[in-house]
Amino acid sequence: QVQLAESGGGLVQVGGSLRLSCAVSERTDGNYAMGWFRQAPGKEREFVAAIAWTGSHTFYADSVKGRFAMSRDDAQNTVSLQMTSLKFEDTAVYYCAASATRWANRQNPATYDFWGQGTQVTVSS
Secondary structure, X not given: OOOEEEEOOEEEEOOOOEEEEEEEOOOOOXXXXXXXXXXXXXXXXXXXXXXXXXXXXXXXXXXXXXXXXEEEEOOOOEEEEEEOOOOHHHOEEEEEEEEOXXXXXXXXXXXXXXXXXXXXEEEEO
């Protein structure tokens, strides 16, 4: 099964930027749709961004649209999440996920088959 490993989390000030990476054990383009989710303490896991199973079409939650950008690098077998203009409410554990289903509701975590362990992002003043 595919293995996912997130990195790049940390502590950042409000208004700052971070870039998260997800190393994937195999090629994603043409095989998996990829998603980023996050979970804050006491809250449910929520959708952040996704990229289609092939190509570069991306989708974003309204809360991050215009601030976050997801991309895929097939040469490195990675997907990334560039986060800018970070807010307190962006604080959460961020998870990378892979879905082997070509067409599905990418905002629904139940449609993803594989998950990474998560990386903490903390936004402070």
